[in-house]
Amino acid sequence: MINKFVENIELALDGVKSNMTFMFGGFGLSGIPENIIKELSNREVDGLTCISNNAGVDEFGLGLLLKRKQIKKMISSYVGENAEFERQMLSGELEVDLIPQGTLAERCRAGGAGIPAFYTPAGYGTEVAKDKEVRIFNGKPHILENSLVADFAFVKAWKGDTAGNLIYKGTARNFNPLMAMAGKITVAEVEELYPAGELDPNHIHTPGIFVQRIMQGENYEKRIEQRTTRKR
Amino acid sequence: MINKFVENIELALDGVKSNMTFMFGGFGLSGIPENIIKELSNREVDGLTCISNNAGVDEFGLGLLLKRKQIKKMISSYVGENAEFERQMLSGELEVDLIPQGTLAERCRAGGAGIPAFYTPAGYGTEVAKDKEVRIFNGKPHILENSLVADFAFVKAWKGDTAGNLIYKGTARNFNPLMAMAGKITVAEVEELYPAGELDPNHIHTPGIFVQRIMQGENYEKRIEQRTTRKR
Amino acid sequence: MALDKNQIAKRIAQELEHNTYVNLGIGIPTLVANYIPEGIDIEFQSENGVLGMGPFPFEGEEDPDLINAGKQTITTLDGAVLFDSAISFAMIRGQHVQLTVLGAMEVSEKGDIANWKIPGKMVKGMGGAMDLVASAQNIIVAMMHTNRLGDSKILKKCNLPITGKNCVKKVVTNLAVLEITEDGFKLSERAPGVSVSEIIAATAANLIITGEVPEMII
Amino acid sequence: MALDKNQIAKRIAQELEHNTYVNLGIGIPTLVANYIPEGIDIEFQSENGVLGMGPFPFEGEEDPDLINAGKQTITTLDGAVLFDSAISFAMIRGQHVQLTVLGAMEVSEKGDIANWKIPGKMVKGMGGAMDLVASAQNIIVAMMHTNRLGDSKILKKCNLPITGKNCVKKVVTNLAVLEITEDGFKLSERAPGVSVSEIIAATAANLIITGEVPEMII
Numbered sequence: 001m002i003n004k005f006v007e008n009i010e011l012a013l014d015g016v017k018s019n020m021t022f023m024f025g026g027f028g029l030s031g032i033p034e035n036i037i038k039e040l041s042n043r044e045v046d047g048l049t050c051i052s053n054n055a056g057v058d059e060f061g062l063g064l065l066l067k068r069k070q071i072k073k074m075i076s077s078y079v080g081e082n083a084e085f086e087r088q089m090l091s092g093e094l095e096v097d098l099i100p101q102g103t104l105a106e107r108c109r110a111g112g113a114g115i116p117a118f119y120t121p122a123g124y125g126t127e128v129a130k131d132k133e134v135r136i137f138n139g140k141p142h143i144l145e146n147s148l149v150a151d152f153a154f155v156k157a158w159k160g161d162t163a164g165n166l167i168y169k170g171t172a173r174n175f176n177p178l179m180a181m182a183g184k185i186t187v188a189e190v191e192e193l194y195p196a197g198e199l200d201p202n203h204i205h206t207p208g209i210f211v212q213r214i215m216q217g218e219n220y221e222k223r224i225e226q227r228t229t230r231k232r
Numbered sequence: 233m234i235n236k237f238v239e240n241i242e243l244a245l246d247g248v249k250s251n252m253t254f255m256f257g258g259f260g261l262s263g264i265p266e267n268i269i270k271e272l273s274n275r276e277v278d279g280l281t282c283i284s285n286n287a288g289v290d291e292f293g294l295g296l297l298l299k300r301k302q303i304k305k306m307i308s309s310y311v312g313e314n315a316e317f318e319r320q321m322l323s324g325e326l327e328v329d330l331i332p333q334g335t336l337a338e339r340c341r342a343g344g345a346g347i348p349a350f351y352t353p354a355g356y357g358t359e360v361a362k363d364k365e366v367r368i369f370n371g372k373p374h375i376l377e378n379s380l381v382a383d384f385a386f387v388k389a390w391k392g393d394t395a396g397n398l399i400y401k402g403t404a405r406n407f408n409p410l411m412a413m414a415g416k417i418t419v420a421e422v423e424e425l426y427p428a429g430e431l432d433p434n435h436i437h438t439p440g441i442f443v444q445r446i447m448q449g450e451n452y453e454k455r456i457e458q459r460t461t462r463k464r
Numbered sequence: 465m466a467l468d469k470n471q472i473a474k475r476i477a478q479e480l481e482h483n484t485y486v487n488l489g490i491g492i493p494t495l496v497a498n499y500i501p502e503g504i505d506i507e508f509q510s511e512n513g514v515l516g517m518g519p520f521p522f523e524g525e526e527d528p529d530l531i532n533a534g535k536q537t538i539t540t541l542d543g544a545v546l547f548d549s550a551i552s553f554a555m556i557r558g559q560h561v562q563l564t565v566l567g568a569m570e571v572s573e574k575g576d577i578a579n580w581k582i583p584g585k586m587v588k589g590m591g592g593a594m595d596l597v598a599s600a601q602n603i604i605v606a607m608m609h610t611n612r613l614g615d616s617k618i619l620k621k622c623n624l625p626i627t628g629k630n631c632v633k634k635v636v637t638n639l640a641v642l643e644i645t646e647d648g649f650k651l652s653e654r655a656p657g658v659s660v661s662e663i664i665a666a667t668a669a670n671l672i673i674t675g676e677v678p679e680m681i682i
Numbered sequence: 683m684a685l686d687k688n689q690i691a692k693r694i695a696q697e698l699e700h701n702t703y704v705n706l707g708i709g710i711p712t713l714v715a716n717y718i719p720e721g722i723d724i725e726f727q728s729e730n731g732v733l734g735m736g737p738f739p740f741e742g743e744e745d746p747d748l749i750n751a752g753k754q755t756i757t758t759l760d761g762a763v764l765f766d767s768a769i770s771f772a773m774i775r776g777q778h779v780q781l782t783v784l785g786a787m788e789v790s791e792k793g794d795i796a797n798w799k800i801p802g803k804m805v806k807g808m809g810g811a812m813d814l815v816a817s818a819q820n821i822i823v824a825m826m827h828t829n830r831l832g833d834s835k836i837l838k839k840c841n842l843p844i845t846g847k848n849c850v851k852k853v854v855t856n857l858a859v860l861e862i863t864e865d866g867f868k869l870s871e872r873a874p875g876v877s878v879s880e881i882i883a884a885t886a887a888n889l890i891i892t893g894e895v896p897e898m899i900i
Contacts, residue, residue, distance in 0.1 A: 001723060001725065001734065001759065001760060001761040002701045002702075002703070002723050002724075002725050002761075003701075003723070027512040027513070027531070027533075027535075027549070028512075028531065028535040029528075029535075030512075030528060030529060030531050030535075031529070053549070076589060077589050077590060077591050077592070078588060078589040078590070078591035079587070079588060079589050080588030080589065081535070086586075086587065089587060090584065090585075090587070096587070098580075098587070098589045098590060100590055100592070100593075100594035100595045100598075101511060101549065101553065101590070101591050101592040101594075101595060102511075102549075102552075102553025102556060102557055102592060102594075102595030103553075103594075103595065104549075105548070105549035105550040105552070105553055106345075106347070106550055106553065108550075109550045109772075110350070111776075112772060112776050112778075113338075113768075113771070113772035113775055113776045114352070114353070114772070114774075114775030114776035114777060114817055115338070115350050115351060115352060115775065116351050116369035116370065116374055117350065117351050117367075117369060117374075118342070118347050118349070118350035118351070119347060119348050119349050119350070120346070120347060120557065120595075120598075121346070121557070121598040121599055122557065122594045122595040122598040122599070123594050123598065124598060124628075124629065125576075125626065125628065125629035125630075126594065126625065126626050126627060126628065126629075127581075127625050128590075128594060135349075137348035137349060137378075138348065142348055142349075146369075158529075161761060162761070163725075163734070163760075163761030163763075165761065165763050167434070168434070168548075169434060169529045170434070170514075170527060170529035170530040170546055171510075171512050171513045171514050171529065171530055171531050171532075171546060172528075172529040173513055173546060173547065173548050174512050174513050174548060174549050175548070175549050176548070177548045177550075178548060178549060178550050181772060181776065195760075196760045196761030197759075197760025197761060201734070201758060201762045201763045201764050202399070202400070202401060202402070202435075202764050203434075203435050204763045204764075204765075205548070207733055207763040207765055207769065207773070208733070208761065208763060209703050209725070209727070209733055209773055209778045209779070210773075210778060222528035222529070223528070224526060224528050224531075224537060225531075225535040226531070226534060226535045226536040226537065227526055227537055228520045228521075228526075228536040228537050228538075229520050229521055229522060229523040229524075229525075229526060229537065230519055230520045230521070230522060230523075231522075231523065232522050232523070233505060233507065233516070233541065233542060233543040234483045234484075234485070234505050234506075234507050234543075235483075235505070259730040259731070259749070259751075259753075259767070260730075260749065260753040261746075261753075262730075262746060262747060262749050262753070263747070285767070308807060309807050309808060309809050309810070310806060310807040310808070310809035311805070311806060311807050312806030312807065313753075318804075318805065318806075321805060322802065322803075322805070328805070330798075330805070330807045330808060332808055332810070332811075332812035332813045332816075333729060333767065333771065333808070333809050333810040333812075333813060334729075334767075334770075334771025334774060334775055334810060334812075334813030335771075335812075335813065336767075337766070337767035337768040337770070337771055338768055338771065340768075341554075341768045343558075344554055344558050344560075345550075345553070345554035345557055345558045346554070346556075346557030346558040346559060346599055347557065352775065352813075352816075353775070353816040353817055354775065354812045354813040354816040354817070355812050355816065356816060356846075356847065357794075357844065357846065357847035358812065358843065358844050358845060358846065358847075359799075359843050360808075360812060390747075393543060394543070395507075395516070395542075395543030395545075397543065397545050400766075401747045402732075402745060402747035402748040402764055403728075403730050403731045403732050403747065403748055403749055403750075403764060404746075404747040405731055405764060405765065405766050406730055406731050406766060406767050407766070407767050408766070409766045409768075410766060410767060410768050413554060413558065427542075428542045428543030429541075429542030429543060433516070433540055433544045433545045433546050434546050436545045436546075436547075437766070439515055439545040439547055439551065439555070440515070440543065440545060441485050441507070441509070441515055441555055441560045441561070442555075442560060454746035454747070455746070456744060456746050456749075456753075456755060457749075457753040458749070458752060458753045458754040458755065459744055459755055460738045460739075460744075460754040460755050460756075461738050461739055461740060461741040461742075461743075461744060461755065462737055462738045462739070462740060462741075463740075463741065464740050464741070
């Protein structure tokens with residue numbers, strides 16, 4: 001067994017530098033690597049390119065890095081929850097590459113799977129297709145999209161083991177398994193860390209081969225953006 | 233909940249006709265839809281194009297359809313276990329399209345995922361690349377491969393529920409989840425069938441949306457091709 | 465009288481077909497789930513990774529690890545399944561989801577839709593909308609007929625950057641049901657008490673009107 | 683004396699690096715797992731969907747749902763994981779597997795490999811070999827130096843249809859260890875008691891020989 005366990009967040013983030021490209025799992029605030037983001041927001045790293053479906057909210061998630069202007073460029077699909085983001089983007093302080101959500105997911109997976117490019121119909125005829133190759137398949141136009149990789153991919157799982165295997169819970173899974181595949185170094189923080197052999201090998205979502213470092217996360221806040229309920 | 237349960241194999245195979253394209257899950261004899269293959273071998277359907285990683289053995293699995301000359305064309309990656317197959321192929325009775333295994337898996341997944349084509353390095357510079365577009369990405373040549381779909385995909389799972397959700401066991405998973413995605417009609421036979429709600433939604437490998445019909449399989453033989461053991 | 469948002473949702477619910485998978489966008493489309501006709505089995509897909517969405521949780525039972533694409537806390541029903549974003553869009557791009565209902569800022573008579581960007585002003589991003597409109601077999605738009613300034617959102621040509629081309633099949637607004645045909649918008653129903661001339665007045669695109677236009681039954 | 687198959691495997695095992703993922707092909711490569719050096723942690727990947735393969739099962743404990751790519755019954759170790767064929771080849775194509783050891787019918791001095799087809803005679807298919815050789819960072823071939831007719835399998839150019847181009851890094855045969863350099867095969871070790879001239883006689887390709895060629899230590 002190849003042991004991926006690291007004892008603390010310093011070891012987990014060893015090698016992190018300014019001007020790198022990072023991927024962050026999560027959809028909205030669900031399934032984001034809270035501990036790692038918080039730690040990054042306390043460090044002197046900037047000029048970052050961040051690939052993440054969303055950009056957090058003003059005081060949480062990637063909003064923390066935005067506030068400190070650590071991010072040079074965001075690659076996302078939806079950023080509507082963050083006023084500071086919109087301000088930085090409209091003022092030109094922040095470069096933004098907006099990508100259809102399914103294309104973003106598939107580009108990350110492709111990066112991890114050694115597929116350099118694929119065709120998708122999403123975005124044909126829109127701004128997204130600008131300067132991209134168009135090709136007709138089955139009578140329908142598609143555009144060519146390239147894969148994405150990152151210097152570090154940061155993901156968050158529910159359970160993990162020392163071999164780096166990960167299991168996610170509910171919709172906190174989202175982009176995490178795809179970005180885990182696409183990081184040159186993938187760092188996972190988990191709510192529950194087990195010795196290898198404790199997790200059922202049939203139930204693992206991310207095989208440990210995609211994960212270089214795994215650490216125990218703590219104090220998960222798990223903020224809810226839209227608390228919607230019904231009465232009993 | 234959309235109910236996918238069918239009571240018997242006649243309903244499961246409703247619409248099956250000669251000259252159709254079928255996908256069959258399984259690797260070697262592990263995870264093949266035994267009940268469905270047996271039933272097909274008793275029917276008057278032929279001229280079939282079969283997409284399957286392997287072609288069974290002489291008296292089991294797809295070997296049953298080969299023996300009755302029901303198959304016109306095989307699309308596979310490895311067919312070395314079947315003497316009748318080799319005979320039919322070398323004599324020209326059987327058309328054969330041999331495809332690298334990873335490309336076969338990805339072409340099925342792409343077919344299910346609405347990705348009409350992708351680039352892969354596998355097969356560059358070989359017979360497989362004949363008449364295929366070559367393009368350099370990151371300094372390395374890749375070939376363009378198209379997706380695959382089938383009129384019917386036949387898969388086999390360990391557990392399933394009436395919503396069509398599937399869970400596989402061990403290495404019997406293999407091509408099953410990918411072909412399940414790529415069938416216009418996907419039929420699953422399962423060892424254990426449960427009412428919807430009994431399976432943990434976090435642990436499902438194939439979401440029911442990809443499965444049109446699910447049936448209870450019976451009398452699984454599960455032949456072992458290479459019984460290798462060690463002494464205690 | 466013009467419909468309210470719930471009535472728009474209720475009218476759209478009449479379009480739901482038995483045994484289909486449906487993706488509902490944020491806003492009015494989400495309300496459609498409250499009006500599923502009797503005898504119709506539907507499963508709702510949310511592109512952040514869940515199929516078989518149920519109603520909102522009871523107070524105190526919210527799970528931050530279980531949300532929909534609008535980031536709202538949800539529940540799951542029997543037969544539900546969770547998955548990653550690549551598989552989610554495999555369902556969408558691969559046309560396994562039969563119907564998409566979403567909001568829009570503009571719809572053109574060719575079936576183009578704009579709902580993700582107002583240049584220089586509002587840039588929230590397209591989220592999953594571009595994937596959805598590029599692949600769904602059936603797309604129904606739920607929206608108000610006019611914007612806050614009173615301008616028609618039913619246009620000959622979209623002014624805003626589009627989300628997808630030639631994709632919308634039907635539009636249900638507070639005033640009317642419009643089908644998109646090869647020749648443009650066909651006015652097929654009007655809101656109860658709303659006259660054809662009122663609809664024409666509120667619409668920038670041409671409307672194809674053949675014979676009597678029936679009132680919606682809500 | 684020329685090596686037997688187990689000794690070839692044993693020599694290849696010396697190439698294993700700590701904390702790496704390794705894919706072993708059918709035949710001699712499979713035997714490499716029996717000779718992992720002390721202190722070296724390796725996980726074996728089998729392309730049919732398992733990582734963390736263990737030894738063969740005890741008699742009576744064979745599970746038809748747990749096999750390797752050679753269709754042999756296997757076991758799994760702590761930390762093992764099961765997955766589908768697309769994820770399996772994502773690992774391979776995406777270069778997450780560091781070393782591939784596989785058999786061959788022919789290897790050329792450019793590092794081309796042929797191991798899937800003898801036209802008109804034997805057509806078993808390439809299985810996962812084409813994906814493996816197209817993407818692995820390090821590829822070692824394990825094979826006999828000559829075929830059953832006594833012909834060299836170490837060639838200037840492959841005669842058979844190739845499985846991959848410019849990919850093999852090293853060849854370990856019953857007679858020698860050969861490295862593939864820009865200028866062709868470099869003879870880097872010889873089997874115990876086998877002379878350089880015997881190796882040259884058994885080899886159709888040119889061999890680069892610099893200084894004394896050491897004996898393998900098995």
